[in-house]
Amino acid sequence: MIRCLPLLLLLASPLAAHDLVSGDLHIIHPSIPDPLPTARSAAGYMAISNDGAEPEALIEVRTPFAEHATLHTTIFEEGVARMRGLEELVIPAGETVNLEPGGIHVMFMGLSGPADEGDMIPATLVFRNAGEVEVEFMVDPAQGGGHSGMDHSGH
Ligand SMILES: [Cu+2]
Structure with missing residues (x-):
């Protein structure tokens, strides 16, 4: 079932998807919908599969793209x-967690520069057990409305 996911993502989008395997972790299409040139924040999405026997947790994200990168639900x-x-974002053993619009x-926050569709933005995902995993967030076509209209007053 998990193996089908990259294909489903590919079918959902005519654009290239990318993924990487690091140990028991499979990180599928880290992506950022193209932010407006004036945007000061942006959201990133991906799917993370944990093929291991132990639960894993994403505890930190680092990138030169932004002053702060945090996990939101x-x-x-x-x-x-x-x-x-x-x-932290727990990925139970044998399961896939989706970060997607309207969810996690x-x-x-505090974007360091503009991003254009097709850019690959380097980032480090820090997992509790697996440690640091280098990924690239692909800048995908902008999404209508989407994140910028959401209320971030909860910060
Ligand atoms: Cu948010």
């Missing part, structure tokens, strides 16, 4: 989507 209060910081995402 989205909750709905009275129909309004709001962000909440997430201490990496929040890039």
Whole structure:
């Protein structure tokens, strides 16, 4: 079932998907919808599969693309989507966790420069057990509305 995921992502998007395997972790298409030139923040998405026998946790994201990169989850209060910081993202053994619009995402705050569709933005994912994994977030086509309209007052 997990093996089907890259194909599904590929079918969902006519654009190239990319992925990487590091030990028991399979990180599928880290991506950032192209932020507006004036945007000061952006959201990053990916899917993470844990093929190991132990739970894993994503505890930190580092990138020169932003002053701060944190994990957010989205909750709905009275129909309004709001962000909440997430201490860590647990990936249970044998499972896949999706970071996707309207749900969990990496929040890039204080962007260091513009990003253009097709750019590959280097980042380091820090896992509790596996340690540092180098990835590249692909800048994908902009999403209508999406993240910028969401309420980040929860910070
Ligand atoms: Cu957010």
